[in-house]
Structure formats: C-alpha cells, structure tokens
Amino acid sequence: MNLLEIENLKVSYGGIQALKGISFTVAPGELVALIGSNGAGKTTTLKTLAGLLHPAAGKIHYNGISLHNIPAHQRVHNGLALVPEGRGIFARLTVAENLLMGAYTRNDATHIGADLDRMYALFPRLNERRTQLAGTLSGGEQQMVAMARALMCRPKLLMLDEPSMGLAPMMVAKIFETIRNISEQGVSILLVEQNAKLALEVAQRGYVLESGLVTLSNSAEDLLGSDEVRRAYLGA
Amino acid sequence: MNLGKFPYCKKCNAWRVFAVLAIVLLALPFVTDALLGRGWVRIADFALLYIMLALGLNIVVGYAGLLDLGYVAFFAVGAYNYALLSSPQFGLHWPVWVVLPLGGLLAGFFGVLLGAPTLRLRGDYLAIVTLGFGEIIRIFLNNLNAPVNVTNGPQGISMIDPVQSGGISLGSTQQVFGITLPSVHLYYYLFLCFTLLVIFVSLRLENSRIGRAWMAIREDEVAAEAMGINTRNIKLLAFSMGATFGGLSGGLFAGFQGFISPESFSLTESVMILCMVVLGGMGNIGGVILGGVLLVLLPEALRNGAGPVQQWLFGKTLVDPESLRMLLFGLALVVVMLVRPAGLWPSTQRRRELSDDDDDVVKQELESVYGSSK
Numbered sequence: 225m226n227l228l229e230i231e232n233l234k235v236s237y238g239g240i241q242a243l244k245g246i247s248f249t250v251a252p253g254e255l256v257a258l259i260g261s262n263g264a265g266k267t268t269t270l271k272t273l274a275g276l277l278h279p280a281a282g283k284i285h286y287n288g289i290s291l292h293n294i295p296a297h298q299r300v301h302n303g304l305a306l307v308p309e310g311r312g313i314f315a316r317l318t319v320a321e322n323l324l325m326g327a328y329t330r331n332d333a334t335h336i337g338a339d340l341d342r343m344y345a346l347f348p349r350l351n352e353r354r355t356q357l358a359g360t361l362s363g364g365e366q367q368m369v370a371m372a373r374a375l376m377c378r379p380k381l382l383m384l385d386e387p388s389m390g391l392a393p394m395m396v397a398k399i400f401e402t403i404r405n406i407s408e409q410g411v412s413i414l415l416v417e418q419n420a421k422l423a424l425e426v427a428q429r430g431y432v433l434e435s436g437l438v439t440l441s442n443s444a445e446d447l448l449g450s451d452e453v454r455r456a457y458l459g460a
Numbered sequence: 461m462n463l464g465k466f467p468y469c470k471k472c473n474a475w476r477v478f479a480v481l482a483i484v485l486l487a488l489p490f491v492t493d494a495l496l497g498r499g500w501v502r503i504a505d506f507a508l509l510y511i512m513l514a515l516g517l518n519i520v521v522g523y524a525g526l527l528d529l530g531y532v533a534f535f536a537v538g539a540y541n542y543a544l545l546s547s548p549q550f551g552l553h554w555p556v557w558v559v560l561p562l563g564g565l566l567a568g569f570f571g572v573l574l575g576a577p578t579l580r581l582r583g584d585y586l587a588i589v590t591l592g593f594g595e596i597i598r599i600f601l602n603n604l605n606a607p608v609n610v611t612n613g614p615q616g617i618s619m620i621d622p623v624q625s626g627g628i629s630l631g632s633t634q635q636v637f638g639i640t641l642p643s644v645h646l647y648y649y650l651f652l653c654f655t656l657l658v659i660f661v662s663l664r665l666e667n668s669r670i671g672r673a674w675m676a677i678r679e680d681e682v683a684a685e686a687m688g689i690n691t692r693n694i695k696l697l698a699f700s701m702g703a704t705f706g707g708l709s710g711g712l713f714a715g716f717q718g719f720i721s722p723e724s725f726s727l728t729e730s731v732m733i734l735c736m737v738v739l740g741g742m743g744n745i746g747g748v749i750l751g752g753v754l755l756v757l758l759p760e761a762l763r764n765g766a767g768p769v770q771q772w773l774f775g776k777t778l779v780d781p782e783s784l785r786m787l788l789f790g791l792a793l794v795v796v797m798l799v800r801p802a803g804l805w806p807s808t809q810r811r812r813e814l815s816d817d818d819d820d821v822v823k824q825e826l827e828s829v830y831g832s833s834k
Contacts, residue, residue: 274686300688312683314676325676329688
C-alpha cells in the first residue's frame with residue numbers, strides 16, 4: 225500500500241486555480257521528486273499536504289487515513305513533516321532550540337535527547353553551532369537546521385520544498401548528499417525542486433508539474449533521459 | 461574572553477546575591493521613607509504594580525511577538541472587578557482572596573475575547589485592533605452609568621475596600637513583631653510578593669515547551685504551524701496569560717488606591733507599559749523589570765528634581781517642572797533607543813543577534829564549502 229495517495233487534488237487562491245486536479249503517490253521508503261517551473265503548483269501541493277492550505281476538491285490519503293479536515297498540527301503528530309520553502313527557521317532561537325521545536329509534538333523526553341544526538345551526527349556542522357542563533361548561520365547551515373528540525377518529529381514522510389534554493393553549488397551538493405542519506409535510512413521523501421537534474425538524480429520516481437497539472441510521470445531515470453524534460457528543464 | 465568561567469561564578473555567588481537582594485528589597489520602604497519621604501514609598505508601590513503589568517505584556521509582545529496596544533484594558537477589567545465587588549457601589553464586600561483571582565480569571569477571559577478575532581492579524585494590523593479594544597473598554601466604563609448605573613461613569617468608584625483579610629487591613633497602620641508598618645509599607649510587601657510570583661511564573665514559562673512555542677510563533681508562524689504547534693490555541697494562551705497578570709495587578713491597584721475612574725486606563729498607560737517592555741529589553745525578564753522601575757521613577761525624579769536643578773543652574777525656575785517633565789522623559793526615551801536599540805538589558809540572544817561577531821561564521825562557512833574541495 226502507498227504511504228501517500230493523492231487523487232484529483234484541486235487548490236485555489238481566491239479565484240485562481242493553482243492545482244487543477246493532480247494525482248500522485250509515494251510508496252513507503254521511496255524518494256519522489258516533484259519538478260516544474262515557477263508557478264507550476266509545487267509549493268502549493270506541499271502546503272496543502274501539510275495542512276497549511278485547504279483543498280477545494282480531491283482526496284489525500286496518508287498512511288491509510290484521509291487527511292480531510294485534519295489540522296496541520298495533528299498531521300505533524302502523525303509523521304508528516306514539511307521543510308518549508310525558504311527554510312522558515314526560527315532566527316532568534318538557538319540551533320538546539322530550533323531542533324527541540326521539531327520534537328514539539330512528541331512527549332517521549334528520553335528519546336528526544338537521543339534523536340538530538342543523531343541529528344548532530346548527521347549534521348556535524350550543527351553540533352558546532354548548537355548554542356548559536358539560527359539566524360546567524362549561513363544559508364546552507366540554515367537548510368541543515370530546517371531539515372534536522374523536521375527529522376526531529378520522526379517523520380514517516382519528509383516533504384522538502386526547494387532545498388537548493390539560494391545556496392552555493394558546493395552546499396547544494398552537500399544538502400543532496402544528506403537527502404540521499406536520509407532516504408537510505410528508510411524515510412519516505414517527497415522532494416520539490418526547480419533544479420530538475422539534481423532532484424531526478426537522487427529520486428526513484430518523478431512527476432512533472434505544469435501550471436497545476438501533472439504532465440509527465442515516470443521513473444527518475446527515464447525522466448532524466450526523456451526529450452521533453454531535457455528540453456524544458458535541463459536546457460539541453 | 462572568560463565566558464567559560466562565567467556560569468561557574470554565577471553559581472557560587474548566586475546565594476550571596478540572592479541574600480543581598482532580599483535584604484535590600486525588604487529594607488527598601490524603610491530606607492526610602494527615612495531618606496526621601498513617604499511619597500517615594502508610594503512610588504515604589506506603583507513601580508511594583510507596573511513591573512507586574514510589564515511582565516504580563518512581555519508574554520504577549522516579548523515572547524509571542526504580538527503587538528498589543530490595548531493592554532491597559534485588562535488592568536481596567538481587574539480593577540473594576542475589584543471595585544464593583546468590594547465597595548459601597550453595589551454594597552458588596554467580597555473577600556479579597558476571591559476577588560483578586562476572579563479579576564485575573566476575568567481578565568484572562570477578556571484576553572481570549574480580544575485574541576479570538578485577531579488570530580489572523582499581525583504587526584501593524586494587530587496593533588490597531590488591540591488599540592481599538594483598549595479604547596472600547598475604557599469608553600464602556602465611562603458610559604456604563606446609564607440606563608443602569610454600573611460603573612458610576614466618569615466619576616469613578618470611590619471608597620473601595622482596602623486589601624484586608626482576617627480582620628487585618630492593609631489600609632491602616634499595623635504593628636508586626638513590634639515594628640510599626642504604615643499602609644504604604646504593607647502594600648509594598650504585598651505587591652512584592654505578587655511581583656515575585658509573576659516573575660517566577662514568567663521564568664518558568666520562558667524555558668518551557670509553551671514558552672518555546674510562543675517564540676517559534678514570533679519567529680515564523682507558518683513554520684511554527686508546520687512544526688505541529690496549534691498556533692491558534694498557543695496564541696490565545698499568550699493573550700490570556702498576559703491578561704491574567706494585568707487583571708491581577710488591576711485588582712491590587714483598586715485596593716491600593718481606594719478610588720478608580722476610567723481616566724486611569726487611557727491609551728497613554730498602554731503605551732507606557734509597552735515602553736517599559738521595549739526600553740528594558742523585550743523578552744528578557746530582568747530587562748522588563750528594569751524598564752518598569754526606570755519608567756516609574758524617571759518622571760517622578762524629573763518632577764521633583766527639575767525645579768531645584770533650574771534654581772541651581774539659573775538662579776530661578778525658567779520652565780515649569782511639570783511641563784518640562786514629559787519633554788525630558790521623551791528625550792530620554794529617544795536617546796535610550798538610539799544608543800541601545802535592543803533595550804537597556806536585552807536578552808542574551810537579542811544581544812548576540814545585534815552584535816557583529818559572526819565574521820568567523822562566514823569564514824568557517826567559506827572554508828567548509830570551498831576548502832573541502834581542495
């Protein structure tokens with residue numbers, strides 16, 4: 225059974241339809257990329273899944289249950305974590321406090337400490353910066369904070385919104401290495417990216433989103449090789 | 461820098477500092493009385509009331525980042541609750557240990573009432589709505605003398621019972637262990653107890669899960685929601701907790717003054733309390749207390765000092781001290797904000813944020829990105 229199943233999802237901002245009925249699935253342990261240009265509806269999809277936007281129509285099934293009318297905070301409690309676009313870190317809290325906020329919905333205090341240590345092992349840079357204000361970190365480090373924070377709720381499905389945004393190329397490589405690493409640990413990942421090549425290189429499957437509709441879906445390998453994707457997104 | 465040693469010293473000296481502080485606070489009314497006169501003990505009482513108010517507003521503004529310009533309304537709710545339930549106005553004389561908590565609860569309820577419609581508002585827009593709320597309460601109190609006289613309108617309510625319990629009234633001089641304690645001294649100790657309680661609650665909140673949730677909402681509300689924080693409830697909790705402190709000090713104020721009228725709850729008061737929070741250091745309990753003390757003492761010091769200083773400088777009083785007072789006060793506020801934009805005593809985090817010592821962060825970042833490729 226799929227971990228996430230989306231059927232004919234429609235979302236509007238006022239009168240403007242941002243998603244015109246998309247359907248896709250994420251299987252347990254899978255890394256799925258959602259690629260597309262500006263305004264295709266990628267962020268809208270993730271925000272709707274996180275419960276920050278409300279769909280006009282369509283079904284979202286997560287882990288066998290319908291997410292209809294389930295508020296954002298309960299979705300996190302059920303292991304659906306979002307790393308928002310532009311990172312959305314808490315600038316005036318320390319790195320450690322940011323990570324603790326990620327564990328907000330958990331009440332098993334003993335395991336939280338162990339998970340903190342796991343995060344510091346996964347992101348050694350953050351270990352050095354524990355007591356530093358998150359807002360004073362570099363963009364790449366902030367992205368690490370945002371990812372570690374989302375992992376602190378022990379997600380079943382991690383949703384990443386443009387993790388490469390505004391980062392130096394070397395940093396992007398590091399972040400994607402970590403994404404691969406997290407995926408290998410068994411966490412399902414839904415990755416939204418403008419950088420189609422990078423996303424498809426780490427993903428197993430991909431969907432191409434164009435002005436609110438899924439226009440292509442295939443294995444990441446085939447998408448990377450397909451002429452349409454190459455022409456539209458890879459500039460070749 | 462010896463920052464590494466700092467926590468150690470802090471720990472070994474904590475009790476000594478604590479003892480000295482306790483003695484100073486206990487002796488303060490007597491010393492003030494002897495040196496400056498009884499009027500200044502009264503000012504100290506007001507300083508404590510304002511500290512409670514400022515700490516309450518600090519929860520809303522400092523922790524949760526919700527700009528509230530109508531905070532004095534909760535002070536008014538607490539004060540009128542006390543005044544109506546223990547004065548000849550309705551002939552009610554309820555015991556103070558019922559009236560004070562009730563005032564806090566009622567104010568907390570009003571906090572939710574204000575919070576609920578403003579949940580989607582932020583920044584400037586929230587400030588305008590809260591400002592309106594503050595004015596609505598004041599105007600209500602001003603006009604609620606017809607058709608049924610509830611609040612006695614602009615005349616206010618007088619002859620409010622002093623804080624009393626078990627036959628002991630704080631409104632008159634009492635003998636305790638052979639020491640004569642005038643009314644203002646008694647109120648000083650009562651207010652001190654409540655202030656310590658408010659400080660204790662604030663401290664516990666600051667380092668709690670709820671406190672962190674407030675700060676997360678202050679930093680980024682969408683991200684906070686994505687972390688699983690029920691932003692609606694947590695914001696309402698901030699409003700009602702802050703309001704409860706306001707209502708509590710309102711009740712104490714009514715008992716202490718014996719007379720209240722809507723005039724005491726004007727917008728200026730809200731702004732004054734906000735100034736205490738911002739000037740002292742938003743989000744830092746020590747800073748907010750400092751702000752409260754200074755903003756109560758400074759106008760009084762200027763009132764009493766501006767005349768003599770002019771006499772001494774020019775040989776005569778050129779400007780009426782009363783009109784000079786607010787001018788100098790405003791000037792002081794402007795200067796403090798220019799010189800110390802994060803407040804007089806900012807929280808360590810704010811201070812770090814505004815300092816320039818993150819050069820090495822940038823350097824390390826560059827090294828890790830480009831150095832590792834070599």
